Amino acid sequence: MAPNPTPSQADRAPGVAALSGPLLHPASVAIVGASDDPKKTTGRPQRFLAAAGYEGTAWFVNPRRGxxxxxxAYPSLSALPAVPDHVYVMTGADAAVDTVAEAARLGxxxxxxxxxxxxEEGAEGxxxxxxxxxxxxxxxxxxxxPSSLGVVNPRNGVMLTGNAAFGEPDTPTGGIFVASQSGSVIGAMVSRARGRGIGFAGLVSTGGExxxxxxxxxxxxxxxxxxxSYALFLESLRHAGDLADFAAAAHRAGKPVAVYKLGRSDEAAALTVSHTGALAGEDSEAEAxxxxxxxxRVxxxxxxxxxxxxxxxxxxxxPARPRVGVVTTTGGGAAIMVDQLALRGLSVRGPSRELVERMAAAGAPVPHSLIADLGLAGAKHDxxxxxxxxxxxxxxxxxxxxxxxxxxxxxxxLAVQALAERGGHAVPxxxxxxxxxxxxxxLLASSGVPAFRTPESCADAIAAAFSRRSATIDxxxxxGLPDGTPRLLDEQVSAELLAGVGVPALPSVALKTASIDDEVTLPFGYPVVVKALSDQLAHKTDVGGVVLGVADADALRAAVRKIAVDVAERAGITVDRVLVQPMADKGVGEVLVGYRRSPDVGPVVVLSTGGVQAELYDDSAIRLAPVDRATAQExxxxxxxxxxLKGHRGTPAGDVPALADAVVALSHLAVEHPSIVEAEANPVLVRTEGVVALDALVRRIDDEKSGRA
Incomplete structure (x- = not known):
């Protein structure tokens, strides 16, 4: 694939592009805190620079030694013959601050x-x-x-690192740039790549950023x-805005990015009042x-x-469903590989009968099956x-x-050499x-043929590669979150707000509990549902705040009294109003459509099966908001x-296009209401025609200066 034009400096953060030279290609470097003992961490960079053949000028600063x-050795940066391009500081923390100040004065x-x-060390740190x-x-x-294990460019011998892994000679060179929030990973990557044809154009431990x-x-x-290409090892999504800037520019440059991120467990789920908060945990947001x-993401x-x-x-x-063909000289090994691909949702396709016949005519006979098995006798170059x-x-x-x-x-x-010769074909x-x-x-990697050490990493990389989509990041x-303390809106206000952006809601009427013995006239017929209406209740069902199937006015009064008593006993909240809605039909299905502003990655929209069990199943889809109709359908x-919703064994299909419209509408809170930090329609009833939200929840931060949300 021909790369797109490389973006200009104007496409990126101001001044950042100018750092490439001093970061990876410095003509001169200085090590501050350099040790006379080459075995110490602070003595390694000097030894590594010499062994790697760094051709620039290297100075060493140690005020206690000549x-x-x-x-x-020089007593300070100011004593050097010239201003270095790149300084590596290996002193104590306070001395490091002084050295940075000196470096800034020198330029x-x-x-x-x-x-x-x-x-990392609390308030003092x-x-x-x-x-x-x-x-x-x-x-x-x-x-x-700080806490950076250094910067390495094996192409020119820049070894500004104390990582012991770089003590081995001949760090492999290639096209991969590694950036890691874990210092030890840069050395681990190099050690794993040795002798396998994988090489690096640079490695940086980013430390505390x-x-x-x-x-x-x-x-x-x-x-x-x-x-x-880039390989990123992430422990968190701090500075996600800068990552987004890089992502957009890397896409324009045609340079792919692979990511390994810690934190796939569910233990980092956001602590919010809605089901959406639990579904959109830290790792799900990272995935989106x-x-x-x-x-x-590998x-x-x-x-x-x-x-x-x-x-x-x-x-x-x-293609989202790639046609993967497997050819082998070992049936058992191929079976292992087929299993690993299947576990990641990829299907292996066997050669057609016509192709099997052509292969036989070409001197490569295989049985007609899921894999093209050449057998042991087929392990020959031709x-x-x-x-x-x-x-x-x-x-x-x-x-x-x-x-x-x-x-x-x-x-x-034999077989490997033949494979190495096929790397230039349009079909990889x-x-x-x-x-x-x-x-x-x-041999394979140096010939442009990707090679894998384990079936797990091979299947992982193939599945990840075909899942890659063009960058849409804005x-x-x-x-991050706007300033202020979020407040919960009651269900009636929440539903009106969501209806205003295009998420339809059931008709409703609010009644005061104090006047419930008066004559009650509803704008719709019975049966109805009665709910506690309060901006202090996020989940009404849990505290007895909902009564279903209320058949008439007397039952309505009884339901209101019961709700007031139950909520007061279970939640300690006085209910002075209730919300009354007509009972909805069963529809085709119930879904959850949620929205939240993540402190790390900004606004996200969430879709899941609906109702009170939404959190029980690991079955949701999350994207950065806003989304378009095609993404909502996806x-x-x-x-x-x-x-x-698509119909099953004769059951009617739901109005999926209307659901997609509701997802798009809710996602546009990111544009129309940036002060909303959380919103949820759950459940949304999907009917054969149209959808309707049966419950709504919104948390908002008010703009105190303007009085607007």
Missing amino acids: TVQGVK VPVVTVLSSGFA KAREDRLRAAAAQGPTRVVG ADLSLGEICSATLDDPEIT FFRACGFV ATFEGLCEAPALLERIPSDG VVSAALRELQDSGEFDLVLFVIGSSARLNPE VVGFALPEAPDAAN PKRIA MIDEVTGLAV
């Missing part, structure tokens, strides 16, 4: 800080971090870190033509954010290292070459996966060797429990 490791462009003792930022702001200096964020660092490198960014750490090569071969917006040629040329597959047996380790010049091929075969992996929408298709 030399370090046999090289002249040093980039300072990377290894030192810890900042925001946060105050120290504030001083660090203020020190950098005295000049043009931008800071990587007190100044430069991970997104800004990546944006600074986008103009580097030798960087072809990555989708909008056009990032590929589920295995191994996949983070291996997936970028495949992403460079498969464009975004590829046989494998003919099989791959016919499979790739057939038009029957979007990707061909070759599962290689023992020959991968013992005789890579990938390889998985059943035995441990680093030489085979190295960085302007990535904002969300409906994604929720397994909503398949009933």
